[in-house]
Amino acid sequence: MIEPIARPRRKNPLLRTRLPTSPPGARSRASHGFTRAAAEGRFMLQRCDACGTFCYPARDACPACLSADLAFADAPRRGTLLSETTLHIPADVHFRERAPWRVGLVALECGPRLVTHLHADCEEGMPVVMSFQLDKSGQAVAFAQPERETPNMTDDRQWREMTADPKFRRVLVTNGRSIVGQEMVAALKAAGASIVFVGIAEPWKPFRGEDALRAQEGVEIVPLDVGDEKSVADLAADIGGKVDILVNTTEHVRAGGLLDRQGTSVVRDEIDQSYLGFVHLAQAFGPAMRMRGSDGVNNAAAWVNILSVYALANWPVFGAYSASQAACLSLSHCLRAELRPGGVKVVNVFTGPLDIEWFQTVPPPKVAPRAVATAIVSALKRGLEDVFVGDVAEDIRRRLAANPKAVERELGA
Amino acid sequence: MQRSVRTPYDRVVMAVPVTIPYVRYSIESAQWWISRALKALVDGAGITPRDIDGFCVSSFTAGLDSGIGLTQHFGLCVRWIDTIPLGGASAIAALRRAARAVQAGDARIVACVAGDTNHVDSFRHTLENFSRFNQDAVYPYGAGGANASFALIARNYMRTFGARREDFGKIAVAQRSNALRNPHALMKAPLTIEQYMSARPIADPLHLFDCVMPCAGAEAFLVMGEDIAASLKLPAARILATIERHNAFGDDPVQVRGGWAMDIDELYAMAGVQPDDLDFVETYDDYPVISMMQFEDLGFCKKGEGPDFVRQHDLTIDGTFPHNTSGGQLSVGQAGAGGAYLGVVEALRQVLGLAGSTQVRNARIGLASGFGMINYDRGLASAAAILAGSGA
Amino acid sequence: MDSSGLMQFAGAVASGAVRVVDLTFTLSPDFPVIVLPPEFGQAAPVRIQRISQYDAAGPAWYWNNLTFGEHTGTHFDAPIHWFTGKDLPNNSVDTLPLRDMIAPACVIDCSAQAAKDPDFLLSIPVVEAWEKSHGRIPPRHWVLLRTDWSKKGWRDYANLKDDGAHTPGPDAAVMRWLVEERGVIGFGTETIGTDAGQAGHLDPPYPAHHFLHGSGRYGLQCLCNLDQLPPTGAVIVAAPLKIQNGSGSPLRVLALLPAGQA
Helix, strand or coil, X not given: CCCCCCCCCCCCCCCCCCCCCCCCCCCCCXXXXXXXXXXXXXXXXXXXXXXXXXXXXXXXXXXXXXXXXXXXXXXXXXXXXXXXEEECCCCCHHHHHHCCEEEEEEEECCCCEEEEEECCCCCCCCEEEEEEEECCCCCEEEEEEECCCCCCXXXXXXXXXXXXXXXXXXXXXXXXXXXXXXXXXXXXHHCCCCEEEEEECCCCCCCCCHHHHHHCCCEEEEECCCCCHHHHHHHHHHHHHHCCEEEECCCCCCCCCCCCCCCCHHHHHHHHHHHHHHHHHHHHHHHHHHHCCCCCCCCCCEEEEEEEXXXXXXXXXXXXXXXXXXXXXXXXXXXXXXXXHHCCEEEEEEECCECCHHHCCCCCCCECHHHHHHHHHHHHHHCCCEEEEHHHHHHHHHHHHHCHHHHHHXXXX | CCCCCCCCCCCEEEEEEEEEEEECCCCCCHHXXXXXXXXXXXXXXXXXXXXXXXXXXXXXCCCCCCHHHHHHHHCCCCCEEEECCCHHHHHHHHHHHHHXXXXXXXXXXXXXXXXXXXXXXXXXHHHHCCCHHHHHHCHHHCCCCHHHHHHHHXXXXXXXXXXXXXXXXXXXXXXXXXXXXXXXXXXXXXXXXXXXXXXXXXXXXXXXXXXXXXXXXXXEEEEEEHHHHHHCCCCEEEEEEEEEEECCCCCCCCCCCCCHHXXXXXXXXXXXXXXXXXXXXXXXXXXXXXXXXXXXXXXXXXXXXXXXXXXXCCCCCCCCCCECCCCHHHHHCECCCHHHHHHHHHHHHHHHCCCHHHCCXXXXXXXXXXXXXXXXXXEEEEEEEEEECCCC | CCHHHHHHHHHHHHHCCEEEXXXXXXXXXCCCCCCCCCCCCCCCCCEEEEEEEEECCEEEEEEXXXXXXXXXXXXXXXXXXXXXXXXXXXXXXXXXXXXXXXXXXXXXXXXXXXXXXXXXXXXXXXXXXXXXXXXXXXXCCEEEEECCHHHCCHHHHHCEEECEECCCEECHHHHHHHXXXXXXXXXXXXXXXXXXXXXXXXXXXXXXXXXXXXXXXXXXXXXXXXXXXXXXXXXXXXXXXXXXXXXXXXXXXXXXXECCCC
């Protein structure tokens, strides 16, 4: 039976902040097949191409037939909990701080046995559903949940460690001028965020949706121009220690590539807003978030970037935009590594063209701003790291996996 | 009894049981501990280091050195060498390798040694670097050691066969009683079943007295030709039989039996004895549940009858089933790879009548078993040996 | 003038006998800028990027890199800024005559009218009424339109509605008249732009830019403290940065006037 999480009280300013520790993070290369699966919310195991056997842990030869063709494939999640134990005195600092901690041994229906973290409602002998989650070292670990839904399920203490659930957390949405930003605010409030700070640049310029934004409970509009380093630093000085989740909703979309533009003033804006904005936000908010990765129920948990899927493959019609997104994607990997010691996830949400003004002439399918917001809340609740929203993003992802050169040519046609 | 196809261990013997007394923490290196054991071997045998022409070593904390580095470190010139990383099965594996080498004339006097130091961070370092599967699929779950893995095994064993904590406690309590007669045991206080039951939990169902204490120490013995032992006037034991099996029963969902169960009949056939003929048993006791499993797999009772077997027997030195007569790892301490040797060296002392205060009366034949290397979810390595003294 | 007059002047500034009034807003990232339709190139926002501040990046010094458009903050418009002035000689900030950077000003107070109507347009009759009290506007004078708009909060200052900005400025007729009939050296406002917010709908559109720059005259905008200036008698110092072929620049606009006059 899970007790629902209590709303956290105000932080005691006289107490030292507990610093983040990391669970053991070493993994073999083959094991990173699970990292990829966990990042995307898939359950994958190595399956022998020659004899079809699923095996675990990750390895370099099939234990049934010694074949080396052990590609990772989506696998059935169902299993039975064979045995469980509660660790009262773990040897490792990270788990010792979190003791008692429950682990178990699950036999998957498809064959292998997994040592796994356990949701508190899992019972020995009963069926469980498995997933791979990214733990606070950013590495994949197995997690078992009961097959049937139980009350307050997402409040499970061990599950909350693996995810970045907005419930009771304080969120900064960096840009509330855009529809995506406004939908994000609404979705976060609905998901139980205690307060949502919404950044507005150039407050002297009115924008659509402003009144509705101001009218919401638990939503605080703050001045934030991500292109201005002082604006970002000043906001961080005010609320930096209260940002548990940061959602970067900076939106600067302009059509055009290289040869159809004159000069670099638009490019400079793209770089200023998207790339430098990212740098400013990271420098101003990153250190405090990293330090607060273990700071109670509402610890710092995630940084979310909304990126165009064309960060992965340039679409020349929006060529300059694609390039600035690609630059931001690379930065996000840097940030991911730098925030990892704090146990703070960097979540990249890739979308195809959004259903907004700047993609007006692009034919459907386009992604509704609300769908982006929903996908982000879902990613936070599931602890995902790489999310593809909508048909176009999924299409590009698959085509890139199959043949990147074909994607390049087809996008450039 | 079936006939054995295995080549008997003729004309080869074990001699000079050596234990370098354990300490909880040591600032010395594993090399230092191994060298103390080597010194005790040559002194005990009345030989010089130059007379050792075979060397087998096991250690978790020797860092950058395997056996070859140690030859130069210690000034050994050998024509047979092995480094055995089989955890608790290392001693019997060493014995098997060395005995065949001596039988074949590949070496004359083989030193079999295990030694480990214990610095304040040794245990953590060993866990972090234990095995690839452990790194990938166990250590990240907070297990921090074998405790969680054996807890899962123990809990399943209890559910499946009706073993109770009291049954495991009886094993631990009997071993403590034995250890009180061993001046070198690190655990000096008596242990009652009430204390065992009420001890603080480590990882359910394992509590404090289910767990060994890691420490520093070294154990060793010599393997040599029968004739050489005679010329040196050394009390020597014969090896009646050995078995070794790794990664057995991989399809058992949770480990309930070790590799011995596959080859146990062969052990007794090769030795030409029955389980009842044994005067003592030294099991590998990293956890009482594993000792109970060995009672079943080594042929003393059927699978699942372990709890009942324990309830029916007195496991102390003077009891109906003398078990882990020096106190075992649970009460003496686990000196890393030395834990593999603890039971074998004690068995050697017993059959030679050199066990002193822990001597089982008239002990002539005994069994020592080894187990270990919990690579992922089960102990992979297993081995057993039946030794006999001159009177047998 | 002999050198003693100039020295007297310098002494008067130093002693405060000549008062210096700063007509300039601080150049900062949060000051409102002109907003053009998104399809057009936009003026760069002001960016101040710290290089070092007595720290590891520069232990003993503090300095910044700056980014801004030529037309951000309190700024100067040169004739080359508008198509009507593109072919005139000496029409960029680096070539315009130095003597034009120091000139007297006439300050026309329309703050009452602007308070009532954000779309107030300065017209010939209003200027003629001013001339009745203060005399005919001499040639080579700045005409500065005081509206007290600079005292507003930024939102009301920019006053953007869904049909664009609503801020006061001159109508087309008065601009042509000031240039052709009064020979003004330039026109200055407190608002973003020398033209009114809705001047795109005048004929010609943006008449201040059209007529000023078409005749080689200048514009000043985002001025403040015009309420501290007398209707006549102040001398404006407005020296734009010497930017290669520049169309304008942010600058320090100073008004000099005898102390005690306001």
